[in-house]
Amino acid sequence: MKKFSYTWVDFSGRRGKGNIEASNREAAYKKLRQYNITILKLYENNTISNWLAMSKKCQQNVHRRSRFYRQGELLLKAGMPISDVMALLTDEAAGIKDRLAGGETLSGAMRSQKELFGKQEIAMIEAGEYGGSLEWVFSRLADDFASMERFQKSFQQSMLYPLILLIISLVALLFIIFYILPVIFTIFRDLAIDLPLPARILMYISDISTDKAVGLIMVLIVIGFAGYYSWQSEAVGAYIDNFILRLPILGKLWLLMDLSQFLGTLSMLLAGGIVIDRAVANAATGCSNRYLKGIFTELANRLAKGNSFYSSIEDNFFPLAIKKLVAAGEASGELAAMLDYGSQYCREEGESRLKTIEIMAEPMLIIVLGVTTGFIVLSIVLPMLDIMIGFF
Template identity: 30%
Template structure:
């Protein structure tokens, strides 16, 4: 559920304002209308204070794909929509998902369509899913749409896993390096400080630096994890609240050497795959672009899509604004132009998505092969510097004793 801020008029003709919690905007409107309030304005409240914890409510992509495959199979076998939903609800071992499917079943029995019933659960069914299901219901091909959705989510999941794997590997090695350096500075280096002080000898600059760093780390090192956690919470809160902050953080990530290129290719693959899937299932172009704008997962790309949507509203080609965006490669705009002129936009977008998904594979291998030696070298230099800072004055002291 989410919180919504509303403004409306009650039965006495008075203007009322407030907040209301609901699964979707349509549900909140229904609740307020039931209270005698004619809604004039309604908007979701952003920020961590208004986000309900959704532990256990999310459905994993793997489970969702399995659900879609089974659903399509049941419908192809001639089993009714209501019975199929009931069967899938009973056999799933995910309690939260089971509750959602039973609720959808009740809505279906009350006469609503599957897309209307699913719209009440945005945590499980995305806007992409709902709009494609609506297209399938209108064309009488819901089973085919579900198969296509399963293929779409499988491809998205595979691409996401590759990106996460590419970023996790250097993160783990970096974390190990940080822990090793922290341990050496906090527990090993301070044991030598008293010994050096007792000899009252002049220490090399590097040794003095390492000893001061070890002293500070021993006294204040516990603050570092706390600062990192608070920083992560602050960044997440700001990203959920301010679009401009999301834009600049995404911009910085895309400009990072190596990793930025990988993130760009993954985002382009997601954009073209989603847009192509929507077009292939006869979702109107304006609505398709608006959906992709929300789920592309990158504010820099979303900004380019907003300009593209504005161009479409003015009767222009969607590629004109995209050509002016540095984040959209020329190949993408060229493929879209060819698709618009030939009437094969969905095919062109699918081919573009295939190309960039393959590029993500190649980029992940390149990042691994490049970052591994760099991180190992960093760890060797850090540990070597600490060891040298301790060893050099010790050799000098032994020479003086002799």
Template identity: 25%
Template structure:
């Protein structure tokens, strides 16, 4: 008899089959498709939905293994459904929820696994899953706002490049043929645009490859070189409006992550380690590591934050109040809400500013090229007149 069953390892598969009264002679891993896995990719938003559904099931008093089955049945993403069933099988075999999640590090980071582990150890898994779900939902909402903020500037650049390229390669050459029969000197601006058009026609493919290659090169260099990543992150924070949005999102993420982990009973030093990993910016990740080192020597959190010189007064003061009152997680949660709302407002501001900027940029580019092409015609008309 042959068959298929979901399992993380051959040992777990044999254990599951043994519980069903089946003794497996051989267990082998199913070969993957030649051209990658089928179905949809598992996105962070999917993990947020999974977290909320599991929290809801646990609140309703559904046993853990049964909760996995119910959640899996309602999932549309086949790859996510398969992973949830694998986690269920591991838990059913006695592996523990947190350990089952650690078998999928691509989708469940140390922070997620540690919080679940804390919930299992304290017997408050239901409460912990609810906190995790809220944290994941807030995090994904913040990411969506950042993507929205970055989409507009990127769109402006892409549209400007495409429009300029089409004009230089397709439109300007037609004027160049007309000007060749004028027998008169052309204006300097027109000559500049004509030379630019010749370059674009001759090297457009090389220019395109260099532009795309530069983007990938910067990404790869930032991944390989911490110094380069630090420099890029520092430059991004200095960008007008966008830099401020990134800055506010870092603070919101810092406060939200620290509030969630600390409320879960994770020691502050360990919580700061998780926060550093979720910072999303090399400058602040390094600063948080130094804060953790200071706190480990007995220095208060607010003092350690102030010593770094890059955290705002509001965050430092709220941390001080939280430490004095014994409600650090509650104070940090309020800070997170404040900065999340600030990100919302900044994104709305950016959107309203960029709409006229897009029209202005395109107007200057198209208008400038058209003026350059019609200048000789205007001059010729003046001479004839």
């Protein structure tokens, strides 16, 4: 059975999204038609086009949710009831306003729209309703998503120029290896001279025929797809995520990004009155790294048994500064505030590392390209020198 995602609208104008399993696209469409809804979009999961669409949607979703909570905060400050606020925010709350009109709570209505709202958001809204601080919750969520959006944009901008430079350089090198070098090495073969080791290595690479190159590309594509589908498995994916976390540059950056979101969300949940073990469990759902998510879930289990927060964070992935903040927060009774400081610390450290990567990426790429170009030039110049010495 294949998995499909779909977007629908009914005769009253309500919109929604969902998932369904079917043998093919036609069977999925036939099943959905039984619910008397109009299907706006239906696509199979785990395809390349779907992955690209979801990647773009994920980037847009952070901005949309930040705007949603900011507008909700302003409307609540103006004294509007929450039902009227949701009625005005129709783009994000198409299915919520009707449930509110039926007497359901905002958190309960949001829980029915799981495709739009995460568990930690719903937990915060529920805490805000319980404590009468819904306006404050909207403000914190808006700030959190705005900060996340700035972080994502900073990362994308820092990687854009090195990526373009790398692609152009690779195209140029492949053109030299497969089209220019074979002509030069044909001349060397006709002269029947002994080639030095760099020239022999480069000749072997350039002698790869077009059929072999196509076959190699196909093998790499198969390996890539196999790796991707293996990564989708929870056990294999957690193992790969753990490996990536231990890498010196990218791993540390990913750790700081997830820690910043986890600590910030946890701070909001604790300030909203959620008990600590439940707050940790809800905050863990926002982690993109599955290995870290497992660590945070185990942390929630330890806290549920009555352990202190500081004694429960035994894993070495927690920076020493975060552990000290947790200890100070538990001693002073200001754990939520200290976790908020920890979130800011991780975010600033991540942004600092992004700037370092941006500064170092270009010279490192130039060095690699220079070494590669030098190797190619040396492979050509050394045989030419041998020819000149033998001629004279």
